Amino acid sequence: MESTLKRTWAEIDLDALAHNYRTLRAHVGGAVKFLGVVKADAYGHGAVEVSRLLQELGADYLAVSSVDEAMELRKNGITMPILILGHTPREQVGLMIENRITQAVTCRAKAVEYSEEAVRCGGELTVHIKVDTGMSRLGYLCAGRHFATGVQGICDACAMPGLKAEGIFTHFAVADESDEDSAAYTDGQLALFCRVIDAVEARRGEKFALHHCANTGATAARSDTYMDMVRPGLLLYGCGEFAQELGLQPVMTLKTTVSTIKTYDAGTDVSYGRLYTTPCTTRMGVLPYGYADGFQRCLSGKCELVTDHGKAPQRGRICMDMCMIDLTELPQVDVGDEVEVFGKRNRVDDLAALAGTIPYELTCAVSKRVPRIYFRGGQEVSRELLLRF
Numbered sequence: 498m499e500s501t502l503k504r505t506w507a508e509i510d511l512d513a514l515a516h517n518y519r520t521l522r523a524h525v526g527g528a529v530k531f532l533g534v535v536k537a538d539a540y541g542h543g544a545v546e547v548s549r550l551l552q553e554l555g556a557d558y559l560a561v562s563s564v565d566e567a568m569e570l571r572k573n574g575i576t577m578p579i580l581i582l583g584h585t586p587r588e589q590v591g592l593m594i595e596n597r598i599t600q601a602v603t604c605r606a607k608a609v610e611y612s613e614e615a616v617r618c619g620g621e622l623t624v625h626i627k628v629d630t631g632m633s634r635l636g637y638l639c640a641g642r643h644f645a646t647g648v649q650g651i652c653d654a655c656a657m658p659g660l661k662a663e664g665i666f667t668h669f670a671v672a673d674e675s676d677e678d679s680a681a682y683t684d685g686q687l688a689l690f691c692r693v694i695d696a697v698e699a700r701r702g703e704k705f706a707l708h709h710c711a712n713t714g715a716t717a718a719r720s721d722t723y724m725d726m727v728r729p730g731l732l733l734y735g736c737g738e739f740a741q742e743l744g745l746q747p748v749m750t751l752k753t754t755v756s757t758i759k760t761y762d763a764g765t766d767v768s769y770g771r772l773y774t775t776p777c778t779t780r781m782g783v784l785p786y787g788y789a790d791g792f793q794r795c796l797s798g799k800c801e802l803v804t805d806h807g808k809a810p811q812r813g814r815i816c817m818d819m820c821m822i823d824l825t826e827l828p829q830v831d832v833g834d835e836v837e838v839f840g841k842r843n844r845v846d847d848l849a850a851l852a853g854t855i856p857y858e859l860t861c862a863v864s865k866r867v868p869r870i871y872f873r874g875g876q877e878v879s880r881e882l883l884l885r886f
């Protein structure tokens with residue numbers, strides 16, 4: 498581990514995470530429960546450490562995308578409820594029951610599989626019913642002429658032996674977009690979700706304990722979607738426009754170091770493809786940070802990274818393990834100096850925009866060879882490297 502520190506690493510500011518959680522809790526109000534989405538290793542931040550803190554702070558639920566992600570949390574002391582949003586094969590139903598893991602039920606076929614397996618195991622699987630109100634991905638199709646069959650399918654699932662229907666939820670397609678058309682689409686999804694809930698609960702004569710739909714965009718900007726529980730991911734990590742508006746702080750700062758500095762004559766070609774030719778005498782730094790660490794190759798020659806003395810333009814093709822930055826205007830920068838790729842001084846949102854993508858993709862891309870170093874109260878509290886030694 499020591500060997501890889503001071504190469505390229507991600508600093509995870511748990512105080513920023515706590516600040517974001519508390520700010521969001523205050524934003525949604527005391528009556529609304531809080532589910533933190535920690536799928537994909539908490540968007541690259543480290544699901545175990547993030548979940549430990551959320552559990553300590555009193556969050557109500559966590560969500561992941563697979564049973565492996567859920568089990569990682571259970572094996573690391575996370576006892577609070579966990580919802581699996583995605584596909585779980587029927588063979589894992591026993592494991593979910595044993596570990597009190599909640600599963601999303603997304604269609605009749607899955608409901609039947611889960612029910613059969615739960616009965617076979619002699620246990621009860623807690624489930625949340627997923628309603629497709631316009632995302633057109635997972636969930637019982639309920640729009641338009643599918644309303645009656647959708648409601649029937651959901652009622653059938655709730656009545657199946659071995660299943661305990663604790664919750665019902667849906668997912669918005671454009672809640673993070675602020676134009677009128679998107680707002681109207683979200684209105685439509687919300688209205689349909691409410692109609693489905695009313696119809697199912699009237700038929701069953703029983704209410705679900707948890708109704709939820711608010712992802713990041715809705716949690717930030719639409720209090721009419723809160724219901725019993727909000728379900729943000731990105732906001733928690735302090736990324737995206739809404740995070741800026743709410744005064745949330747970026748949790749991850751990705752740092753690397755200057756490994757070599759060389760001075761080239763004018764007319765020197767730099768890196769693969771000879772994309773960049775020095776226009777004058779140029780002082781170039783090599784960073785041990787490339788696309789295998791998660792640096793989008795499409796950013797080659799398009800971005801700036803932050804040194805302690807100012808911003809340095811990235812030059813030439815980004816390689817697998819390295820990239821170059823221009824230090825001609827920053828003579829004070831020396832070998833061994835730290836460089837911030839993104840974080841508090843260089844927002845990941847800006848870098849994502851330059852790459853033509855969303856911040857989610859950049860934090861998720863930070864690869865397993867980049868150690869995560871966790872800080873609390875300004876002190877390092879733990880380290881994690883996802884390699885097998």
Ligand SMILES: *Cc1c(COP(=O)(O)O)cnc(C)c1O
Nearest residue numbers: 534582668712713728729730731
């Ligand atoms: C990923 C995910 C979320 C969280 O999305 P954010 O945009 O990060 O808030 C919420 N609900 C579901 C079903 C998801 O898949």
